[in-house]
Amino acid sequence: MNDKELLELAAIAExxxxxxxxxxxxxxxxxxxxxxYYSDLLEVTWNPLTDDGDALxxxxxxxxxxxxxxxxxxxxxTPNYSSPxxxxxxxxxxxxxxxxxxxxxxxxEIGKEMK
Numbered sequence: 001m002n003d004k005e006l007l008e009l010a011a012i013a014e015x016x017x018x019x020x021x022x023x024x025x026x027x028x029x030x031x032x033x034x035x036x037y038y039s040d041l042l043e044v045t046w047n048p049l050t051d052d053g054d055a056l057x058x059x060x061x062x063x064x065x066x067x068x069x070x071x072x073x074x075x076x077x078t079p080n081y082s083s084p085x086x087x088x089x090x091x092x093x094x095x096x097x098x099x100x101x102x103x104x105x106x107x108x109e110i111g112k113e114m115k
Contacts, residue, residue, distance in 0.1 A: 001108065003049055009111030010048060010104050013062060048104050055100040064106050066099065073099050077106040079113045 001009075048055035059066070065076040073095070076086045087109065089102035 006104050006108045007047065007049065009108035009115070010058060011046070011111070012114050013107040013111035014058060015061065048107070049097075049100055052096065052100065055103045058107055059103045062107055062110060064103060066102075068095070068099070073102045075099075075102040075106040077110055079110055082113075085109065 046054055048058045058064075059075075062077060067074040067076075071091055073089045073091060074086050075089075076084055078084045085106075087102055087105045089098045089105065091098040
């Protein structure tokens with residue numbers, strides 16, 4: 001799965017589907033663009049693959065668990081009405097990037113179930 005697909009599924013899992021309309025060509029300059037149509041048109045960029053704050057908010061909202069090991073990261077999640085699952089991401093040179101990617105991968109798995 002490429003980064004765009006991961007972000008689209010993670011955005012579904014984020015749960016703001018009723019408030020956000022995901023626009024065509026929403027993936028621009030490596031960031032996912034969301035537009036809201038309440039009051040004035042508001043455009044917000046969101047990319048938990050590259051932004052620590054976006055990733056942390058996503059992890060908290062989805063109640064993800066994290067175990068940080070020397071060489072890899074494990075993020076646990078619970079899909080709807082299922083037993084707990086987990087994703088692992090190897091830490092190469094950037095533990096922060098690996099953690100963000102593991103969070104997004106777990107969110108994308110949740111988003112798949114919601115789609």
